[in-house]
Amino acid sequence: xxxxxxxxxxxxxxxxxxxxxxxxxxxxxxxxxxxxxxxxxxxxxxxxxxxxxxxxxxxxxxxxxxxxxxxxxxxxxxxxxxxxxxxxxxxxxxxxxxxxxxxxxxxxxxxxxxxxxxxxxxxxxxxxxxxxxxxxxxxxxxxxxxxxxxxxxxxxxxxxxxxxxxxxxxxxxxxxxxxxxxxxxxxxxxxxxxxxxxxxxxxxxxxxxxxxxxxxxxxxxxxxxxxxxxxxxxxxxxxxxxxxxxxxxxxxxxxxxxxxxxxxxxxxxxxxxxxxxxxxxxxxxxxxxxxxxxxxxxxxxxxxxxxxxxxxxxxxxxxxxxxxxxxxxxxxxxxxxxxxxxxxxxxxxxxxxxxxxxxxxxxxxxxxxxxxxxxxxxxxxxxxxxxxxxxxxxxxxxxxxxxxxxxxxxxx
Numbered sequence: 001x002x003x004x005x006x007x008x009x010x011x012x013x014x015x016x017x018x019x020x021x022x023x024x025x026x027x028x029x030x031x032x033x034x035x036x037x038x039x040x041x042x043x044x045x046x047x048x049x050x051x052x053x054x055x056x057x058x059x060x061x062x063x064x065x066x067x068x069x070x071x072x073x074x075x076x077x078x079x080x081x082x083x084x085x086x087x088x089x090x091x092x093x094x095x096x097x098x099x100x101x102x103x104x105x106x107x108x109x110x111x112x113x114x115x116x117x118x119x120x121x122x123x124x125x126x127x128x129x130x131x132x133x134x135x136x137x138x139x140x141x142x143x144x145x146x147x148x149x150x151x152x153x154x155x156x157x158x159x160x161x162x163x164x165x166x167x168x169x170x171x172x173x174x175x176x177x178x179x180x181x182x183x184x185x186x187x188x189x190x191x192x193x194x195x196x197x198x199x200x201x202x203x204x205x206x207x208x209x210x211x212x213x214x215x216x217x218x219x220x221x222x223x224x225x226x227x228x229x230x231x232x233x234x235x236x237x238x239x240x241x242x243x244x245x246x247x248x249x250x251x252x253x254x255x256x257x258x259x260x261x262x263x264x265x266x267x268x269x270x271x272x273x274x275x276x277x278x279x280x281x282x283x284x285x286x287x288x289x290x291x292x293x294x295x296x297x298x299x300x301x302x303x304x305x306x307x308x309x310x311x312x313x314x315x316x317x318x319x320x321x322x323x324x325x326x327x328x329x330x331x332x333x334x335x336x337x338x339x340x341x342x343x344x345x346x347x348x349x350x351x352x353x354x355x356x357x358x359x360x361x362x363x364x365x366x367x368x369x370x371x372x373x374x375x376x377x378x379x380x381x382x383x384x385x386x387x388x389x390x391x392x393x394x395x396x397x398x399x400x401x402x403x404x405x406x407x408x409x410x411x412x
Contacts, residue, residue, distance in 0.1 A: 014129025014194040015139045019146050021192065024185035025085070025118075026147040030154020031178040032092050035162060035171035042171065043099060053104060057112035058361070062354050064116040069350025073343065077121040077128070082190045084117025089182035096175035120353055123337055124345045128196060133338045133406065138279040140334035144326070145275035152268045223405075224344065226397050227336050228351040232359035233390040234332060238325055239360035240367050240383040241302075249318070252376035253311055263315065267322045274323035278330045287406070288399060291331050295391040298324045299384050306381035336398075339405040 011019075040050050072080055091111030098104055126143060130136045161174050241248065245267075250260050282290045301321045305314065340348050363386070367379045 011135060011139060011142075012129050012131055015126065015135065017192050017194070018126050018129060018189075019139070019142055021185060021188050022143055022146045023150045024181055024188065026150030027154035027157070028088075028092075028178045028181045028185065029147075030151040030156075031158045031161075031174055031181070033151075034155045034158040035174045036095065038162075039095065039171040039175060040104065043104075045101070045104070049101065053108050056105065057108045058357065060109060060112040061116045061119075062357055064113060065120055065353040065357075066347070066350035068116055068120045069346040069348075069353075072121055072124070072346040072349075076196050077125040077346070078189070078193060078196045080117050081121045081125055082186050084114040084121070085182055085186035085189065087111070087114025087117065089179040089186065090114075092175045092182065093179040096172035096179070116353070120346070120349045123333075124342075124349055125193075125196065127337060127345070128342070129194065134279075134283065136338050137282055137334045140337075141275050141278040141330045144330055145272050148268060148275060149272050152265065223339075223401055224348055224351060226401065227339075227348065228355040230332075230390070230393055230398055231336070231352045232355040233386065233393055234329065234359070235356035236359035236363035237383055237386040237390050238329060239363040240386060241379045242325070243360070243364045244367055244371055244379070247371060248376050248379065251374070253314070263318070267319055270319050270323040271326045274327045275330060278327050278334075281327065282331060287331070287335055287402070291328070291335075291394065292391070294324060294328045294331060295387065295394070298328055299387045299391065302380045302384040302387060306377045306384070308377075332394075335402060335406070339402055 037050055040053070045053075068080065087110050091107045091109075091114060094103060094107035094110060098107060122143075123140065126139055127136045130139055158174050161177070162171055246260050246264065249255060249263060253259075255263075281294075284290075285293070298321070301317055301324055305317050305321060309317075336352075337345060337348065366382070370378050370382070
């Protein structure tokens with residue numbers, strides 16, 4: 001363990017700078033996610049109007065994900081990442097100063113476009129700075145750990161700002177502060193992150209036709225589609241309960257809001273710890289053993305949470321569930337991205353975003369139907385079932401490809 005911690009401090013320069021700057025991104029996301037819906041309600045929007053606004057944003061992200069991933073090869077991931085950060089900043093500022101529905105839609109378009117640019121470039125850029133697949137796995141988990149920790153800090157800060165400074169114009173101070181932090185974050189990443197070396201062009205006799213045939217071959221790659229469908233299953237498994245954790249805890253345990261908040265805050269600490277431990281577990285036991293074991297633990301935890309039990313036992317299993325789900329997601333996200341070469345990663349990132357959103361949307365809709373009849377135990381059992389299907393898919397379809405592509409470089 002001491003050697004593992006020492007190795008974490010010896011990451012590549014680009015990785016260290018990326019992780020340090022990730023803290024500002026986490027703070028900004030924590031700030032605006034807490035207050036945005038409250039701000040829109042304060043400005044007079046109704047819940048159905050906010051729902052339509054958010055749905056339009058998700059649709060935009062799905063539409064843009066694959067075109068952005070294809071554009072990344074031509075323009076560079078760092079450039080698109082920085083542009084995306086500035087788009088998110090502009091969206092927050094426009095939300096803060098606007099008072100009409102048409103401008104809220106414009107702000108949502110900026111926000112969704114920015115999130116798409118960030119989410120379809122940041123992992124590939126981080127991996128680009130890594131020197132080995134082992135460093136890729138470590139850096140991914142560390143990125144998630146830093147983001148989680150500072151998102152919690154931003155959420156906490158947003159609560160204090162709302163109590164002490166916000167006045168008659170809703171939560172515009174918090175949103176303007178978010179925009180300022182994001183502008184600073186974008187400038188730091190633009191100037192401080194190392195330059196991105198160019199990805200070699202596709203070899204061909206005729207350059208234009210070669211690029212076209214290369215892109216077409218990647219789009220119709222069997223591995224790409226097998227992995228994308230798997231991400232839809234994984235996204236749906238996690239979203240089945242993840243989208244409604246506060247609702248499930250509040251009504252199943254009959255708790256007050258402050259008790260729910262405290263439990264979720266403690267859960268955030270567990271997520272941070274498990275994110276840090278993910279690379280160690282993979283290196284200690286090998287990626288295949290680690291993934292199958294974490295799948296098994298998660299299935300058992302979710303199945304157990306569907307049973308009637310004392311509150312203290314539910315709380316313990318609930319916290320372990322969060323850590324287990326985070327470890328599973330981090331293991332699979334980092335390994336699947338590592339299985340692709342530089343040319344394929346951008347396209348996979350776009351398809352990953354689209355398919356994971358599709359799976360999450362379907363699972364969230366199904367879980368909402370279950371909760372509408374006030375059944376707060378069935379979503380956990382449904383999650384156990386979807387995780388079982390996801391685990392079988394991994395063993396039959398994903399594991400053979402990973403074994404071939406990773407070639408034993410991380411361990412089996």
